[in-house]
Amino acid sequence: MAIHSTVTESKIQYRGDGSSLEMSEPNKFDAGNLRSEEMILNVGPQHPSTHGVLRLEVLSDGEVVKEVVPHIGYLHRCFEKHAENLPYNQIIPFVDRLDYVASMNNEHAYVMGVERMMGISDQIPKRVEYIRVLVAEINRIASHLIAIGTYGMDIGAFTPFFWAIRDREHILRLLEWVCGSRLLYNYIWIGGLYYDVPVGFEDRCKEFIQYFRPKVKELEDLLISNKIFIERTANVGVLPLNLAINGGATGPMLRGSGLRFDLRRVDGYSVYPELDFEIPIGEGMVGATGDCWDRTWVRVREMEESLKIMEQCLHRLTTDHRRTVEFDPQALLPKKIRPQAQDFYIRAENPKGELGFFFRADGKSDIPFRCKVRSCSLVNLSLLPEISRGVLMADLIAILGSIDIVLGEVDR
Amino acid sequence: MPDMEVDKVIAFASERQIILKKAEGISIPPTLVVDAKDLVALSESLHRDKAFYFDQLSCVTGLDNGPEAGTMEVIYHVYSIPFNQSLGLKVILPRDGATVDSLCGIWKSANWMEREVFDMYGILFNHHPDLRRILMPADWEGHPLRKDYQQQETYRQIKVSS
Numbered sequence A: 001m002a003i004h005s006t007v008t009e010s011k012i013q014y015r016g017d018g019s020s021l022e023m024s025e026p027n028k029f030d031a032g033n034l035r036s037e038e039m040i041l042n043v044g045p046q047h048p049s050t051h052g053v054l055r056l057e058v059l060s061d062g063e064v065v066k067e068v069v070p071h072i073g074y075l076h077r078c079f080e081k082h083a084e085n086l087p088y089n090q091i092i093p094f095v096d097r098l099d100y101v102a103s104m105n106n107e108h109a110y111v112m113g114v115e116r117m118m119g120i121s122d123q124i125p126k127r128v129e130y131i132r133v134l135v136a137e138i139n140r141i142a143s144h145l146i147a148i149g150t151y152g153m154d155i156g157a158f159t160p161f162f163w164a165i166r167d168r169e170h171i172l173r174l175l176e177w178v179c180g181s182r183l184l185y186n187y188i189w190i191g192g193l194y195y196d197v198p199v200g201f202e203d204r205c206k207e208f209i210q211y212f213r214p215k216v217k218e219l220e221d222l223l224i225s226n227k228i229f230i231e232r233t234a235n236v237g238v239l240p241l242n243l244a245i246n247g248g249a250t251g252p253m254l255r256g257s258g259l260r261f262d263l264r265r266v267d268g269y270s271v272y273p274e275l276d277f278e279i280p281i282g283e284g285m286v287g288a289t290g291d292c293w294d295r296t297w298v299r300v301r302e303m304e305e306s307l308k309i310m311e312q313c314l315h316r317l318t319t320d321h322r323r324t325v326e327f328d329p330q331a332l333l334p335k336k337i338r339p340q341a342q343d344f345y346i347r348a349e350n351p352k353g354e355l356g357f358f359f360r361a362d363g364k365s366d367i368p369f370r371c372k373v374r375s376c377s378l379v380n381l382s383l384l385p386e387i388s389r390g391v392l393m394a395d396l397i398a399i400l401g402s403i404d405i406v407l408g409e410v411d412r
Numbered sequence B: 001m002p003d004m005e006v007d008k009v010i011a012f013a014s015e016r017q018i019i020l021k022k023a024e025g026i027s028i029p030p031t032l033v034v035d036a037k038d039l040v041a042l043s044e045s046l047h048r049d050k051a052f053y054f055d056q057l058s059c060v061t062g063l064d065n066g067p068e069a070g071t072m073e074v075i076y077h078v079y080s081i082p083f084n085q086s087l088g089l090k091v092i093l094p095r096d097g098a099t100v101d102s103l104c105g106i107w108k109s110a111n112w113m114e115r116e117v118f119d120m121y122g123i124l125f126n127h128h129p130d131l132r133r134i135l136m137p138a139d140w141e142g143h144p145l146r147k148d149y150q151q152q153e154t155y156r157q158i159k160v161s162s
Helices: A002-006 A079-083 A088-096 A103-118 A126-154 A159-179 A201-224 A227-233 A241-246 A252-256 A292-318 A376-381 A393-403 A407-411 B006-015 B036-048 B110-121
Strands: A038-043 A055-061 A064-071 A342-350 A353-361 A370-374 B020-022 B026-028 B031-034 B056-064 B071-080 B085-094 B099-101 B124-126
Touching: A055 A393, A064 A393, A079 A088, A079 A370, A088 A103, A103 A126, A103 A342, A103 A353, A126 A159, A126 A201, A126 A292, A126 A393, A159 A201, A201 A292, A227 A292, A227 A393, A241 A252, A252 A292, A252 A353, A292 A393, A342 B056, A342 B085, A353 A376, A353 B056, A353 B071, A370 B056, A376 A393, A376 A407, A376 B110, B006 B020, B006 B031, B006 B036, B031 B036, B036 B071, B036 B085, B036 B099, B056 B110, B085 B099, B110 B124
Parallel strands: A342 B026, B031 B085, B099 B124
Antiparallel strands: A038 A055, A055 A064, A342 A353, A353 A370, B020 B031, B056 B071, B071 B085
């Protein structure tokens, strides 16, 4: 009783009443107006196969999905509002938290945009650019491992998840060695890098490539060419190319539908024009082009291409642009980040698709007037209702997993 | 990416009795200001025409210039995959009762992006198939990215501001 009396009435923040049971985000379909065979089924927001806090309102007829309505916003952290109150360099940690399994890629896109606005993008030393591409590609592999591993688990294959997470652990340790944290790096800075890579990092990366190459093959044997996996994913959730383009799909989603389109090649930003890599596309090897299997297959092939890019970066970093005593990655950091007044849209190829940043600089302050994120996960997810009409409930989970969303980026 | 020849677009639009102006200041990709009533007609012809073929709508950005300026903007970034060209289309709207026609009939990706602009700025999109809030809860008060936004004190008995 003594404890209770110390809690005064005003300190109780929340008291349940009738309104507590109302949904803050009401259903789109009215349960009263359904036909007798229809049913509204709620999936998420707390559900392992929704990959985060995503709620799907499913209008079903028995086991057949008639309509899906995604409800998002459960992880909305007001990135764009924060960005209107922060200087450009202090936004970088927030950018990390968008797609939190591929932070290096987010930073790379953002930093590139600010550098181009300031007109210093051609002064960045080659070594800095190669390190940026190297860490971004390592992170791309980590992101694809998560995508493939969790996708396997979504449709019932438990082992590939552990194998993928085991290999991802090596990557996280490499990146932790580079910048001190495992997920949210704040490593790529405007005009340079936080630090040079640690001594011996190149050798560990080479060891990782040697270790990981056979593991990709192993993962492929275990999951991608597995009969059960093919049965579950081939001809499921087929995204035709015209719908993919019209719906704004990018990344493995668009390439899975058969278009050889990769912004690393199309826009040729950073040092990607100097690097040799292939752009894998879905060819409908086991089913129709653009099905869930194709999208997963593209991700596996992309991991191999990323390994190739890593090898080339490491070669350049140990020969032409090798480590020197006087090299300082912070040498070119601008003292004052104040781009001239302009509207600027930058886009880059993230593991999940086209990540875009729109800036409006007013030329008078270090704070962007507007910073908008064009999120690839959001646009890819908006195609889910289109490709999951009339599929079975179990296939809906397979389709959602193959889109590879990260809710941090969907909701921002 | 080759630079978009905006003069070609302006000439193309004037054949269709649509007046376009270049946006003031620097904008990358090049941006044209279009009247709100002409937006759908222009987008439709830019999407269909063989010389431009803007087949992808990359980004829809809302923007509030504040109560002094009294205007809001919606900026559409369109991209043509076969010609590898980007173009920005800007619509300037009055701050009170900002309304613009939806582009959902042309690009499917407009659906959620326009919902987000509505959610954050309160700009209405005519003929949008499903204009609901997307990121904020349905019973949230106000539109957070407007410059004169005042945060509500409590949301369902929970204190909002710290």
